[in-house]
Structure formats: C-alpha cells, structure tokens
Amino acid sequence: MEQRLEFSADLLKKYDQTGPRYTSYPTALQFDTNFEQQTYSEIAKQASANHPNRALSLYFHIPFCDTICYYCGCSKIVTRDHSRAAPYLEYLNKELQLQAPLFGKRKVTQLHWGGGTPTFLDNQQITELMEMTAAAFNLEQSDEREFSIEIDPRSVDKEKVSLLAKVGFNRLSMGVQDFDPAVQKAVNRIQSKEETLEIIEHARLSGFKSISVDLIYGLPKQNLASFGQTLDSIIDVRPDRVAVYNYAHMPHLFKTQRGIHEDELPSSDTKLKLLSLTIEKLTQAGYLYIGMDHFSLPEDELAIAQKQGTLHRNFQGYSTHAECDLIGLGLTSIGKVGNSYSQNKKDIEEYYAMLDQNQLTVFRGMKLTDDDILRRHIINELMCHSYISYSEVNDRYGIQFNQYFKDELTQLESFIEDGLLHLSDDSIQITPAGRMLTRNVAMVFDAYLKPKHLEISTNRYSRLI
Numbered sequence: 001m002e003q004r005l006e007f008s009a010d011l012l013k014k015y016d017q018t019g020p021r022y023t024s025y026p027t028a029l030q031f032d033t034n035f036e037q038q039t040y041s042e043i044a045k046q047a048s049a050n051h052p053n054r055a056l057s058l059y060f061h062i063p064f065c066d067t068i069c070y071y072c073g074c075s076k077i078v079t080r081d082h083s084r085a086a087p088y089l090e091y092l093n094k095e096l097q098l099q100a101p102l103f104g105k106r107k108v109t110q111l112h113w114g115g116g117t118p119t120f121l122d123n124q125q126i127t128e129l130m131e132m133t134a135a136a137f138n139l140e141q142s143d144e145r146e147f148s149i150e151i152d153p154r155s156v157d158k159e160k161v162s163l164l165a166k167v168g169f170n171r172l173s174m175g176v177q178d179f180d181p182a183v184q185k186a187v188n189r190i191q192s193k194e195e196t197l198e199i200i201e202h203a204r205l206s207g208f209k210s211i212s213v214d215l216i217y218g219l220p221k222q223n224l225a226s227f228g229q230t231l232d233s234i235i236d237v238r239p240d241r242v243a244v245y246n247y248a249h250m251p252h253l254f255k256t257q258r259g260i261h262e263d264e265l266p267s268s269d270t271k272l273k274l275l276s277l278t279i280e281k282l283t284q285a286g287y288l289y290i291g292m293d294h295f296s297l298p299e300d301e302l303a304i305a306q307k308q309g310t311l312h313r314n315f316q317g318y319s320t321h322a323e324c325d326l327i328g329l330g331l332t333s334i335g336k337v338g339n340s341y342s343q344n345k346k347d348i349e350e351y352y353a354m355l356d357q358n359q360l361t362v363f364r365g366m367k368l369t370d371d372d373i374l375r376r377h378i379i380n381e382l383m384c385h386s387y388i389s390y391s392e393v394n395d396r397y398g399i400q401f402n403q404y405f406k407d408e409l410t411q412l413e414s415f416i417e418d419g420l421l422h423l424s425d426d427s428i429q430i431t432p433a434g435r436m437l438t439r440n441v442a443m444v445f446d447a448y449l450k451p452k453h454l455e456i457s458t459n460r461y462s463r464l465i
C-alpha cells in the first residue's frame with residue numbers, strides 16, 4: 001500500500017469529531033455483563049479444539065504506579081507501597097492455573113506486560129512472573145517471539161533493563177511524553193532527558209529488537225519550540241517506533257485529569273501545529289506513518305507488515321500477529337478468544353475474591369455476530385491498509401459488498417469530494433490526504449454508531465484533535 005501521508009489542517013478541522021480508536025471492534029462499550037466465566041471457558045475450549053495450532057498471545061496487566069501522571073486515562077492503582085505487588089503476583093499465578101488448561105499446549109508467540117507500570121515489580125518478581133508463565137504455558141523460545149513490556153524510565157536502571165532482556169523480553173516501549181521541565185511539572189511526571197536516553201541506549205545494547213517511544217501532544221504548557229526539541233532528541237536516538245498520542249482532556253471520565261489546569265492547555269490551533277511539526281520532523285527523519293498515532297522506521301516489522309498486507313490492529317495498537325487468540329490476565333485486562341471479547345474484574349478486591357473461589361474473573365464481554373465479524377474485518381483493513389477490496393470481502397464472507405453496504409457507500413460521498421478516498425468498482429482506497437482521517441471512514445462501517453446505539457457512545461470517545 002501507499003505509505004505516504006499528506007497533512008491538511010483544514011481537513012482535520014473539518015472532520016474533527018469524537019470516535020473510537022478501534023483497537024477492537026466492537027469496542028468495549030458494547031461488552032455485556034451477561035457474558036460470564038462459563039461462557040468464556042466454553043468458547044476458549046472450543047477455540048482450542050477447532051484450532052489447536054493457532055498461536056496464543058498473553059496480556060498481563062500490572063496496575064500499580066508509584067505516582068500519578070495527571071493526563072493518564074489508564075486503569076491503575078497509585079501507591080508507593082511496593083509490598084502490594086507480592087499478593088498480586090500470587091493471584092496472577094492462580095489465574096494462570098485456571099486459564100492455561102483451557103488452551104492445551106498451544107504456543108505463545110506474543111506476550112505483553114502493560115499497566116499501570118509493569119516495572120513497579122522488582123527484579124525478583126519480574127523473574128518469578130516470567131517463570132510462572134513459562135510453567136503454565138508453552139512459550140515460544142525462538143527469535144520469532146514478540147515479548148514486549150511497557151517501561152517507565154523513572155523505575156528502571158540499566159540492571160533492570162538487562163534483566164528484562166534476560167527473562168525473554170525483546171521489545172519495549174517507554175513513556176516519554178515531553179522533555180520540557182515545565183510540561184513535566186504541569187502533568188506531575190518528572191523524568192530527566194539524560195536518564196531516558198541512556199535507558200534507550202542500554203536497551204539497544206541489551207539486545208532489544210524493537211524500541212518504541214510514546215510522546216503526547218496537547219499537554220499543558222506545551223509549545224512548538226520545546227516540543228520540537230523533544231522530537232529532535234528522540235529522533236537522534238532512532239527508536240524503531242514512535243507513537244505520538246493526542247491528549248484528550250476528559251476529566252468527566254478520568255478523575256486524574258482534574259489535576260490539569262485547563263487554562264494551560266494549548267488551543268486546538270496550537271495542537272494542529274504541534275501535530276504538523278511532529279509529522280514533518282518524523283517523516284523528514286525517515287519514519288513512515290503506520291496509522292492513528294504510530295510511526296516506524298521502514299525496516300521495522302510494522303512497516304514491513306503494512307507493506308505486505310499482514311498488519312493487524314489489537315488492544316496494544318498495531319501488531320504483526322493477526323490470528324492469535326489473546327488471553328487477558330490481571331485486573332481489568334481484555335481478552336479476544338475465538339469470536340468473543342471478555343474482560344476481567346476492575347476492582348482488585350473482587351478480582352482476588354473470585355480467584356479465592358477458584359473462579360475466573362471475567363465479568364463482561366460479548367460473542368460477535370456474523371455482522372460484527374464482517375465489519376471488524378473491514379475496519380481492520382481500513383485502519384491497517386487504507387484499502388478494501390470488495391471481491392476479497394465477498395469471497396471471504398459470501399456477501400455482495402455493494403448491496404450489503406449500500407447505505408455506507410452513499411455516506412462516503414463527502415470523503416470522496418474532499419479527496420480523502422477513491423471508490424472504484426471493486427475497492428475503497430484511502431488517499432495520502434485521508435490517512436489521518438481513517439477512523440472517520442471506519443466509523444461509517446461501525447454498526448454501533450448508528451442512531452439506535454448512539455446514546456451510549458457520544459461522550460465516551462476522544463476527539464480527533
């Protein structure tokens with residue numbers, strides 16, 4: 001596919017609206033509490049019986065953080081009491097014992113620790129958790145494995161980074177956000193540039209295959225000059241991937257964000273300029289735009305998978321492992337097994353209590369309908385490859401695209417007029433000018449954004465800018 005990107009502030013302003021990020025379709029807003037552990041267990045056993053050789057992906061949620069970052073919208077528990085990690089690991093082990101038998105000897109090719117702050121765990125706990133996982137599941141040992149961890153540069157030193165590589169991680173992502181001390185103070189996340197860059201260098205020396213850095217634009221006190229310097233410093237150390245997220249100020253949903261002074265937030269015009277500067281600097285430095293907030297070097301697996309048409313979108317963003325069943329472990333974690341989604345309890349006491357009764361902690365989820373599966377494929381194709389072939393969809397799902405999506409095709413007309421996409425007799429192709437607005441196009445195919453569902457979703461999603 002064409003990986004070029006054209007930036008147009010006018011088009012972004014015109015199409016600025018709230019919408020899902022489509023790390024799943026349907027999104028978690030559609031999950032239902034009628035979906036219980038019993039349903040999950042049956043689906044997991046059936047999926048393993050039907051596809052015994054299909055690879056597995058494991059997601060571990062480590063919810064603890066030492067301090068609070070005001071912009072944060074993640075599910076976390078802020079505590080300085082590190083003794084809370086030990087019982088959490090014991091319960092994770094109980095969960096591993098309940099989950100593993102549902103999946104037989106299927107190989108785990110992808111594993112991710114997210115949070116919260118996974119590096120809240122000390123070195124011994126990190127080793128223990130990986131050992132528990134290896135005892136319960138059949139972990140891929142070869143270089144093909146994609147084992148990643150989110151690290152907080154404030155809670156790691158060189159020794160810890162070396163240990164992470166030793167226990168099997170080969171990819172890491174780290175939050176940087178902005179190196180400007182004034183911005184760091186305004187969001188309550190102080191982390192020195194020198195220490196962060198040193199950790200990146202050391203991760204590379206330790207053998208990490210892929211290093212990803214997260215930045216955020218739209219934070220309080222941000223300005224073009226200092227954010228430009230942050231971008232230059234990051235570009236200098238050439239991480240394989242850079243994610244640049246738009247800060248979505250939604251204090252009605254995330255209490256933590258009430259620590260941010262609204263009068264210090266940049267205007268939407270400044271945000272657009274920050275985004276434009278980001279794109280300019282990263283693309284001039286040789287990074288390719290993958291989609292949504294993600295950029296990568298051309299030799300990175302994400303860029304290669306996109307070129308080859310095998311890129312996939314999942315809860316961690318973009319991935320090269322399309323067909324895995326994903327098992328969510330830990331508080332609030334989300335799984336995708338067979339044609340279902342499921343989510344674990346969000347309250348830590350309830351999570352522990354269910355495991356004390358030897359029960360899985362799934363409390364909601366959904367079984368996808370045929371229509372959900374079809375639309376998920378279309379949204380995935382748009383988000384990953386900016387392209388849909390009607391005949392490919394027709395062959396795969398036994399439909400007539402033109403008929404099935406007659407209304408949706410009509411709704412695409414304004415996008416065509418604005419030069420964001422081309423329609424042919426057999427395809428939808430998003431243009432370089434439309435790539436930053438792909439999720440707007442995807443939303444046309446989202447059945448849950450149709451009027452009868454709208455009341456639950458309108459103020460739950462972030463804006464584009």
Ligand code: SF4
Pocket residue numbers: 064065067068069072073074076115116117152175
């Ligand atoms: S941004 Fe990360 S480290 Fe900060 S509060 Fe959120 S989860 Fe914790």
